Amino acid sequence: xKEVEQNSGPLSVPEGAIASLNCTYSDRGSQxxxxxxxxxxKSPELIMSIYSNGDKEDGRFTAQLNKASQxxxxxxxxxxxxxxxxxxxxxNRGFQKLVFGTGTRLLVSP
Amino acid sequence: xxxxxxxxRNRITKTGKRIMLECSQTxxxxxxxxxxxxxxxxxxxxxxxxxxxxxxKGEISDGYSVSRQAQAKFSLSLESAIPxxxxxxxxxxxxxxxxxxxxxxxxxxxxxxxxxxxxx
Numbered sequence: 001x002k003e004v005e006q007n008s009g010p011l012s013v014p015e016g017a018i019a020s021l022n023c024t025y026s027d028r029g030s031q032x033x034x035x036x037x038x039x040x041x042k043s044p045e046l047i048m049s050i051y052s053n054g055d056k057e058d059g060r061f062t063a064q065l066n067k068a069s070q071x072x073x074x075x076x077x078x079x080x081x082x083x084x085x086x087x088x089x090x091x092n093r094g095f096q097k098l099v100f101g102t103g104t105r106l107l108v109s110p
Numbered sequence: 111x112x113x114x115x116x117x118x119r120n121r122i123t124k125t126g127k128r129i130m131l132e133c134s135q136t137x138x139x140x141x142x143x144x145x146x147x148x149x150x151x152x153x154x155x156x157x158x159x160x161x162x163x164x165x166x167k168g169e170i171s172d173g174y175s176v177s178r179q180a181q182a183k184f185s186l187s188l189e190s191a192i193p194x195x196x197x198x199x200x201x202x203x204x205x206x207x208x209x210x211x212x213x214x215x216x217x218x219x220x221x222x223x224x225x226x227x228x229x230x
Binding site for chain 2: 042043044098101102103
């Protein structure tokens, strides 16, 4: 079992729709969770971080964490074509050693 | 100017050659990291350093070495490059501020633009 699992996609949504990206992790001791966006050939860019159970909202983005289910998700409201990218889930195993999922590719069609 | 820079941005080399990838940062962060990214495997940690005197192996350190020349500089070397080291390499930095009162690390990592390395 991978430490951090994501569906590779692609996840296709029309412009204006809600995109829902999911991630599960195996280490119950994980405490901090991150979503990065990566455009093709570019470096990862932090979108959201979340540390407590529940929802955290920032603009069109909402991160959701459920530690009991070992599940973290990212919702993107009013999806735009510019949101088309690969979204990486990362989990902190301690001492800031991030473990990354392989990413979900999101395609937003006009 | 970018806060985290990597040189070179692209490199093609031959099997057996020694290669050095360099990373510099102007963010003033103590912590620096080297990752490689392969299709289908995601980002994997090669080495990390929490200060100039601290070097630690990541999950895939075999075949690599690093040098932390200063707070701002962290270099990755491939002593004898092999084709399966062909990948996209990223340097990252983080500070050690995190959330006040947190008992675990909440630091954000900031990535450089990457180096695309091809070993023939």
